[in-house]
Amino acid sequence: MLISAWKPAKEIRMALSGKDNVAVFACTVCANLNGTGGRRGLRVMNNLLKQWGKRVVLAKTVNVCCSEEIMRKYIDIYLKPKLSYCDALVVLSCAGGVKSAFLCDPGVPVVAALDSLGSGVVATSMSPLDVGICQFCDHCVLTYTKGVCPVSSCPAKKKYGPCKGAPETEGPCVVDPDRNCVWRKIEKTADMDALAELAKMHRDKSLQRLSPPTVKTSPPMVRHFSGWFMARIPGIDWIVDMVR
Incomplete structure (x- = not known):
């Protein structure tokens, strides 16, 4: 899922x-699983708006904000009837959902209340596999590091191996001495030879990715119906909550 965090209240108020x-x-x-969206997010935002003397004319959970068609139907069904007395639309979602709202041109300014930080796993433990947030570094190496992301775990953002000044055994990080060098832990299970080979491979600018298969776009009527259906069914946030 995409990890999101609240913007500073001062920024939202501005x-x-x-x-x-x-x-x-x-x-x-995603935002619901983070606690920044869904019903919890609505409660936080509603309370904040009331503290600022704002009037909440609509507070609605959206079944997948990043789908333009679904967002469009929510705007058509729920927001447009209130446009005559609405000054702004606050979106509690990742940047994809905010862009989706802009694409739909809701007729009022769109305000993002969250920042997108990267992607992560929905987990209940606090191991390095769970807490490391994907930094979208372009070339993923999790296959060879046994699932631990070195870019999100290493302050120096070293992807293929430790810094030159790293301790030979477990010891303090060169960049952040208050923590131990994560690479000394990664090395115990990682395929370091493969990482060295990957470093060379990824430097090759002529390296081409596989081409994805051509995706056939659904007919407009099917897209419209799907968006309408998703906008009409009850909020699924309570179902999503169960996987937390």
Whole structure:
């Protein structure tokens, strides 16, 4: 899932300056699992808006904000009837959901209340496999590091091996002495020879990715119906909550 975090209240309030009547959409999937979207996110945002003297004209969970067609139907069905007394739409989702709202041109300014940090796993433990957030580094090496992301774990962002000044055995990190060198832990299970080979391979600018298969776009009527259906069914955030 995509990891999101709340923006500073000061930043959100600045974006809503002069906008007294506000609608809020909250994603029921990734942001919901983060606790930044879904019903929890709506409660936080609603309370904040009321503290600022704003009027909440609409507070709605959205079944997948990053789908333009689904977002469009939520805007058509729920937001447009309130446009005459709405000054802004606050979106509690990753950047994909915010862009989706902009693409739909809702008729009021779109305000992002969350920042996208990367992608992560939905897990209940706190091992390095769970807490490392994907930094979208372009070439993933998890296959050879046994699932531990070195880019998110290493302060120096070293992907293929430790820094030159790293301790020979377990010891403090060169960049952040308050923590131990994560590469000394990774080396115990990682395929270091393969990582060295990957470093050479990824430097090759002529290296080409596999081409994905051509995806046939659904007919407009099918897309419209799918978006309408997703906008009409009850919020799925309570179902998504069960996997936490």
